[in-house]
Amino acid sequence: xxxxxxxxVAIIGMGCTRFGERWDASPGKxxxxxxxxxxxxxxxEKKDIDAAWLGTCYEETSVGKSAIPLxxxxxxxxxxxxxxxxFCATGSEALRGACYGVASGAYDIALAVGxxxxxxxxxxxxxxxxxxxxxxxxxxxxxxxxxxxxxxMGTRYFxxxxxxxxxxxxxxxHISVKSHHNGAMNPKAxxxxxxxxxxxxxxxxxxxxxGLFDCCGVSDGAxxxxxxxxxxAKKYRPDPIYxxxxxxxxSSGEEMMCTDWDFSHVESTVHAARxxxxxxxxxxxxxxxxxxxxxxxFSITELTIYEDLGISPRGRAREDVEAGFYDLNGTIPxxxxxxxxxxxxxxxxxxxxxxxxxxxxxxGKAGPRQIxxxxxxxxxxxxxxxxxxxxxxxxxxx
Amino acid sequence: xxxxxxxGAYIPLYRIARMTIYQALGWLNPASLLPGEKAVANYDEDxxxxxxxxxxxxxxxxxxxxxxxxxxxxxxxxxxERQNAGIIATALDLNSEVRTSDFTTSLxxxxxxxxxxxxxVSSGSAKSVMVCAADCRLGKPGGYQEEIYGDGAAAxxxxxxxxxxxxxxxxxxxxxxxxVWRAAEDKYNRSWEDRWIRDEGYGKFIGEAISGLMxxxxxxxxxxxxxxxxxxxxxxxxxxxxxxxxxxxQIQNHMFTEIGHTGTAYxxxxxxxxxxxxxxxxKIIVASYGNGSDAVLLxxxxxxxxxxxxxxIRKHLASKKDIDxxxxxxxFREVLNIDTGGRxxxxxxxxxxxxxxxxxxxxxxSGVKCKRCGMPxxxxxxxxxxxxxxxxxxxxxxxxxxKRGQLFTYTGDILAxxxxxxxxxxxxxxxxxxRWLFDLTDCELDSLQVGMPVEMSFxxxxxxxxxxVHVYFWKATPIRA
Numbered sequence: 001x002x003x004x005x006x007x008x009v010a011i012i013g014m015g016c017t018r019f020g021e022r023w024d025a026s027p028g029k030x031x032x033x034x035x036x037x038x039x040x041x042x043x044x045e046k047k048d049i050d051a052a053w054l055g056t057c058y059e060e061t062s063v064g065k066s067a068i069p070l071x072x073x074x075x076x077x078x079x080x081x082x083x084x085x086x087f088c089a090t091g092s093e094a095l096r097g098a099c100y101g102v103a104s105g106a107y108d109i110a111l112a113v114g115x116x117x118x119x120x121x122x123x124x125x126x127x128x129x130x131x132x133x134x135x136x137x138x139x140x141x142x143x144x145x146x147x148x149x150x151x152x153m154g155t156r157y158f159x160x161x162x163x164x165x166x167x168x169x170x171x172x173x174h175i176s177v178k179s180h181h182n183g184a185m186n187p188k189a190x191x192x193x194x195x196x197x198x199x200x201x202x203x204x205x206x207x208x209x210x211g212l213f214d215c216c217g218v219s220d221g222a223x224x225x226x227x228x229x230x231x232x233a234k235k236y237r238p239d240p241i242y243x244x245x246x247x248x249x250x251s252s253g254e255e256m257m258c259t260d261w262d263f264s265h266v267e268s269t270v271h272a273a274r275x276x277x278x279x280x281x282x283x284x285x286x287x288x289x290x291x292x293x294x295x296x297x298f299s300i301t302e303l304t305i306y307e308d309l310g311i312s313p314r315g316r317a318r319e320d321v322e323a324g325f326y327d328l329n330g331t332i333p334x335x336x337x338x339x340x341x342x343x344x345x346x347x348x349x350x351x352x353x354x355x356x357x358x359x360x361x362x363x364g365k366a367g368p369r370q371i372x373x374x375x376x377x378x379x380x381x382x383x384x385x386x387x388x389x390x391x392x393x394x395x396x397x398x
Numbered sequence: 399x400x401x402x403x404x405x406g407a408y409i410p411l412y413r414i415a416r417m418t419i420y421q422a423l424g425w426l427n428p429a430s431l432l433p434g435e436k437a438v439a440n441y442d443e444d445x446x447x448x449x450x451x452x453x454x455x456x457x458x459x460x461x462x463x464x465x466x467x468x469x470x471x472x473x474x475x476x477x478x479e480r481q482n483a484g485i486i487a488t489a490l491d492l493n494s495e496v497r498t499s500d501f502t503t504s505l506x507x508x509x510x511x512x513x514x515x516x517x518x519v520s521s522g523s524a525k526s527v528m529v530c531a532a533d534c535r536l537g538k539p540g541g542y543q544e545e546i547y548g549d550g551a552a553a554x555x556x557x558x559x560x561x562x563x564x565x566x567x568x569x570x571x572x573x574x575x576x577x578v579w580r581a582a583e584d585k586y587n588r589s590w591e592d593r594w595i596r597d598e599g600y601g602k603f604i605g606e607a608i609s610g611l612m613x614x615x616x617x618x619x620x621x622x623x624x625x626x627x628x629x630x631x632x633x634x635x636x637x638x639x640x641x642x643x644x645x646x647x648q649i650q651n652h653m654f655t656e657i658g659h660t661g662t663a664y665x666x667x668x669x670x671x672x673x674x675x676x677x678x679x680x681k682i683i684v685a686s687y688g689n690g691s692d693a694v695l696l697x698x699x700x701x702x703x704x705x706x707x708x709x710x711i712r713k714h715l716a717s718k719k720d721i722d723x724x725x726x727x728x729x730f731r732e733v734l735n736i737d738t739g740g741r742x743x744x745x746x747x748x749x750x751x752x753x754x755x756x757x758x759x760x761x762x763x764s765g766v767k768c769k770r771c772g773m774p775x776x777x778x779x780x781x782x783x784x785x786x787x788x789x790x791x792x793x794x795x796x797x798x799x800x801k802r803g804q805l806f807t808y809t810g811d812i813l814a815x816x817x818x819x820x821x822x823x824x825x826x827x828x829x830x831x832x833r834w835l836f837d838l839t840d841c842e843l844d845s846l847q848v849g850m851p852v853e854m855s856f857x858x859x860x861x862x863x864x865x866x867v868h869v870y871f872w873k874a875t876p877i878r879a
Contacts, residue, residue, distance in 0.1 A: 121740070122740045123739060123740030123741050124813070125741070125813050127744075128740075128741045128744040128815075129744075129746075130744065130745075130746050131746045135746075135749060135752055136752050136756055136777075137777070138746060139752070139753070139756070139760050139859070139869060139871060140759065140760060140777055140834070140871060141835065142821075142823035142835050142836055142837040143811075143814050143815070143816060143821045143823065143837055143859075143860075144811065144814060144821070144823055144835075145811055145813040145814045147811065147813055148809045148811030148813070148814060148821070148823065149809075151809035151811070152807040152808060152809045152823075152824065152825060153807070154809075155807045155808055155809060155848060156806065156807035156825075156848065159807070159848040159849075204812075205810075205812060206811075206812055206813055207809045207810065207811040207812065207813060207814075207820070208809055208810040208811075208820070208843060209809075210809075252783075252785060253779075253783045254783055254784070254785050256783075256833065256834070256835070257775045257776065257779070257783040257832065257833055257834070258773070258775075258783055258784060258785070258833060259806075259827045259831065259832070259833050263806060263807050263825060387825075387835070
């Protein structure tokens, strides 16, 4: 049995740009912005970094392939550098590379940077890159967009649990209203306006049953983390954050091709969560997790994540949502920074942005959004679509 | 005994009232109004996809491995070079040892293909040949042709066993009579004066061919149960039969006011309608019109009583939806060059190597079935997708195109580009196993329900205009009544 990386790696510095329509900023400028903040936060110098990971998904509309753009932009001194990509879970993948590099003993200090420049696409939504499912499968895939793929989970979830579309949409609206409330307090968030249930229900449909306010922001941005060996972390700061578990699971294809999967949950999340809890030594997540940043690309995704993480019982996340369990002042606040919904979703940066919020909350530096005495923070970062995806889960604590 | 062993047809779901066209463009040509409606192919249909649909109707579950030839007749072939019949044969999952040919450039190509198939079977060089005819002609906006031309397809299988209508004889005329024409570089047909076409061409050649056939085989009008020939002018249509001595009951309904003039497919579609009502012993003459005429004499056998009901003409005619907007019709047919937006402009490279390598998967919707656990799966896998099995390279071919399924979930996507928004797609659980995601077509979002039965329909997935490639795939549709 592998022993895992629990408490072997600490995060000692983080940075995150303002997310949004950064018409003025190149991907390079965004990377420098996030990196500079992280470096200052960690109190180290560039020469202290032993290795670097870059996460970026749509490289063709941004920096191009490989880790060279990171190394050249930051003028890294010929150190090992790697580019990773795992759809929308790319940011977590960069962090995983850095953490595993340090945990292995190969490096003392490693850097993870995630960046995405989505607003050079020329139209709304994510780039229409139809070969992203492969040059063969593109001919056999429907003419889809991400909202449509997740909307199918809404249609099915409602049917599976006997919710009328009207009732189902109202439950989902609660989720978006909560995230907008939190995001409005976050100066780095893309969308900073409080909304009402009625705003959500009356918004134009993007992909039935999802409307505009069921969908996250499409943003530019970058985030960075500096990690080091746990035993040397206190040398740099009194309040390092320790990685308790970092797990990932990828679809096996059975969701897409066998008729068993219910399209009302994400199977990879179930597997990643099981392993992450085990690695972190968490037995009752509903009681032990203090707060979460999950992959709320769409409101229905967040609803099903509550169940897949084993926090809300199957089919009953609705009750927790309506009871305010996941609100900022609730039992397990979810998306305290506004989530993908409001902070925005620059693909390669998102996983690191989630960690940025957990890091700041654990250090007590989250300002008006501060959660009282958090112990464990969980990030859930999903790449792909409900039937075909990778899910990364990271648990951190003091 | 050689003749027709099966028949099928296809009429697209959509119809447009000629008044709708007239209301949009009648001001240009106030005398242009014609009665009734016409059949209109959906934005994802063309003559190839309609021919596949008619052929599937004609095969009616029969053994595809026994079809030794496939002849495709059309004047609206998507390709000038790349055999259109070859695309149809692959979509039908026919054996690759099949004789395929395109018959084209004249509206009598449909009967031409029929006669050639008859000759092939008669000579013994093939035992079973499928003839598909389909057309999807465009009339220039504002002209008569726009109201005249309809879209549709027919298919007949020629063979020497279980023949339902024997071919008793043929008579052909070829005249370089240029009433309508379309040069290689033209999108729309051109035509000469209507009165000349009606009186000197249409009004004469059909009669000449039918009377020539009857004389050749010493028949009189009393010997014939039904004559079948296309309609361009309703008045002239009736008088052709009358002049030949046929009563109104012997002239098969031309359907001009229901579907319009469907080009090469037209005489064969009317023939299918005649066969649907035929009795053993009936003699039927089918004649085409276009640069002359072919006339074919058929005699119906007792085998016709064993023919199972299919969609054919009758059911397809009854199953329809009205397009109430002229602008929608011209968008579907790419007459109006709409703004597809940045997202719609993004079309990746169409790799011919992939289309060739995966032709059975992509054109034939062929998947695999695991020999060990029996689970059907699409697309074809090397490693069994069943988590309890996982067998490697133990797969048999498995055709999904003829399987029905249930709509497990769906959406209507406004963000995705579609000429007929929203883009509707969903997950299909196939009866007998297997699941995949498919575009849905010929439906409205409001009409869909989780769990409703669906069937597969061969469609044009996208048109890679930059590289001149029509890419086809299968879509799901609610079961057509």
